[in-house]
Amino acid sequence: MKIPTDVLEVLTDGRTIISGDRIQIPFQLDAALYQRVNTMLKDVGGRWDGRKAVRAHVFPYPVEEFMRACLAAGEWPSRYEQGWYPTPPPVVFEMLEHASVRVGHTVLEPSAGTGAIAEKAAAELGIVDCVEIDARRAHVLRGLGIARKVTEADFLDLDPLAIDEPYDRILMNPPFEQAVEHVTHALGFMKDGGTLVAVLPESVTWRVDRATERFRAMVTEAEGEFVRLPDRAFAASGTSVTTVLLVLDGEPGGPLHTHGWHQRQPTQLDLFETV
Ligand SMILES: C[S@@+](CC[C@H](N)C(=O)[O-])C[C@H]1O[C@@H](n2cnc3c(N)ncnc32)[C@H](O)[C@@H]1O
DSSP states (O other): OBOOHHHHHHHHSTTOEEETTEEEOOSOOOHHHHHHHHHHHHHTTOEEEOOTTTOEEEOSSOOHHHHHHHHHHTBOOOTTTTTOOOOOHHHHHHHHHHHOOOTTOEEEETTOTTSHHHHHHHHTTOEEEEEESOHHHHHHHHHHTOOSEEEESOGGGSOGGGSSSOEEEEEEOOOGGGHHHHHHHHHTTEEEEEEEEEEEEGGGGTOOSHHHHHHHHHHHHTTOEEEEOOTTTTGGGTOOOOEEEEEEEOOTTSSSOOHHHHHHSOOHHHHHHHO
């Protein structure tokens, strides 16, 4: 999102203090301009703290370097552009009902946001690893202290065969525009016999493009299940998109392209050796 010129002027004003986890604007703005500044700062995770000793927007991550990059670029990565819609607690509850995370299960959350799902999986005593592309949210995840490992990366760039151990459970609410890609990729990190539970836009159950049709065929073949969620399940996170839960069990030797399936594929080297 482009930073409006007058907001940019406020944030680059020599009197504005951007330091640590807060931004302080120690001069008067008219109401309309304050609203615009506030809208931007809230969108990047800031919260106004009006207490006398603070009187600043406070962020759950170190804001200085991030804000310097935004001001230099004249824009900021909107939470919506990155598809950040935290999963509301009732949906997480339903996911866990389907996933049955047991003590000691390894759990992957491959687009973990600020941990709405990961935190509850950890509360079930799962051993949780998180991946998150956004540096600010990865910082928040580390601060929660619930994950064994937080990887700041594009999940789609990670190689399923580079991990030590595949996961018992995969719990995810990926960015909706790339939901099919994310789930297909995530299966490569799952154990045979594991379970994947994903929040997906309901459109995956009817879209007729080739990738979505292929995805549904895979779900049918693996006897997976789409479970409809209430119409406004994500209203609290700012979207009215209708959603479903996908539940997929990776039967050993079954059709899903799990970690085991990837390992069983012949490598280029094997091919040469058989010639
Ligand atoms: C719909 S939100 C869900 C967040 C979290 N899973 C939850 O349920 O609250 C999607 C998250 O995926 C992250 N994301 C988007 N693309 C990604 C990618 N390629 N790799 C890893 N994370 C990604 C976004 O930054 C955002 O935090």
